Amino acid sequence: MPDTRLMTFIPTRAAGLERLHQFAPRAGEKYAQGRNYDDGTPDNGMRGNVSQLSPWLHAGLISEAEVLEAVLEAHGPKTAESFISEVFWRVYFKGYLEQRPTIWQSFTENRDQAFAMLEANSGLAKAYAEATEGRTGIAAFDHWARELVQTGYLHNHARMWFASIWIFTLKLDWELGADFFLRHLADGDAASNTLSWRWVGGLHTAGKTYLATASNIARFTERHPDGPLEAEGLAEEAQPLSEPQDHSRSMPKLPAGDLPQARFALLLHDEGASHEPLALTRSPSLIISAPRPEARSPGEIGDIARSFAREATQNAAKAAADTFDCPMVDWTATQPLAEQLSTAGVEHVVTAYLPTGWTKDALWPELREIEEAGRLTQIVSDLSRATWPHARAGFFRVKKAIPDVLGELGLAGG
Ligand SMILES: Cc1cc2nc3c(=O)[nH]c(=O)nc-3n(C[C@H](O)[C@H](O)[C@H](O)COP(=O)(O)OP(=O)(O)OC[C@H]3O[C@@H](n4cnc5c(N)ncnc54)[C@H](O)[C@@H]3O)c2cc1C
Structure with a gap:
């Protein structure tokens, strides 16, 4: 029998649109109330409380505007506010990295150095192997490490907990964890992934970190088939990471996008x-x-x-x-x-x-x-063009601009 979970993400535009069509009715209040729960991967691979549209969005098989339009049509802007805001997080991260491309360059350089350190240090190499193979002894973390490799997907909350445990409990380089995600996530995205890892570690919003706790993990995995997931021995504090360079911001001149007259x-x-x-x-x-x-x-x-x-x-x-x-x-x-x-x-x-x-x-x-x-x-895309100028610092500027951006694009809905 083939593992059906491996066929969850069918790499066609038709499959992405089908998933959008199935999920749009659930993108209103149900989503707002249930989105934080990691209920595990069901047999058919598709969860009920989150859309799992990210692989198709990342690949450009479907666009953020198409997703917003379908969800606004189903619910209107108020009821779908929570889901719409998440889609804008994706556009925000894209715009933020576009204005600070040195973040990506320094990630790749530091990642390569961290891999070289593993070669030179057998203790580190062992800790890295245990983390990526799901053998740390922290049950929840080990579960997600295996789930990621087997399914190409992790729930957003699991990504946050995993990154936090990687950085603050296992004390491994964040770049190696971000690389592990990029190598396995079907939706692996240079902006969302790099900036989310930096956000957990306290590099995105200076000084603000995300600390995973056993009680929060147990609460939001209570409906998981193996849940509530256990996470013993987690770090009790999360000191922000630091870095030597300052990533200055500059908005690139976006291309006009006019098609050539020639072939x-x-x-x-x-x-x-x-x-x-x-x-x-x-x-x-x-x-x-x-x-x-x-x-x-x-x-x-x-x-x-x-x-x-x-x-x-x-x-x-x-x-x-x-x-x-x-x-x-x-x-x-x-x-x-x-x-x-x-x-x-x-x-x-x-x-x-x-x-x-x-x-x-x-x-x-x-x-x-x-x-x-x-x-x-x-x-x-018109959505990126309208949103990126607001993606200068924190997400709050983008959040404030959402109604205007939707209006400008004729997507304001019900
Ligand atoms: C450490 C870490 C690494 C991450 N790496 C990636 C990555 O490589 N690629 C990626 O697409 N997302 C990444 N995310 C963001 C988020 O976890 C995923 O976009 C989301 O889990 C995808 O599942 P979904 O489609 O079911 O989301 P839904 O909850 O259904 O949300 C709908 C859409 O909104 C966008 N979205 C939702 N939450 C976020 C968020 N927090 N940040 C940015 N966009 C969001 C996605 O495009 C998603 O498809 C990461 C988050 C963390 C904490």
């Missing part, structure tokens, strides 16, 4: 897999599929995260080639993009905006030249 190739990638949210007004002459899940980490990428990202891009590329009745090619890491374009007689490339993170790190060395020649169009 163009549509580039689909890990964070912009589907053409549909882009609502192109002209048809491409070539589809380029460029999944790069292996760029998430120098370590081994989990099967679920890797295959979801790879297949999301490939399935969406086939769908785009059918829709636009044009050829499709794979741009692999070993094949120069310029060659693919020249063979197809195309000079311009159009793509969903490449945000700060590993996808951009992997693709930019070859795209830079095309951008510098004025032949790259990146499409930024």
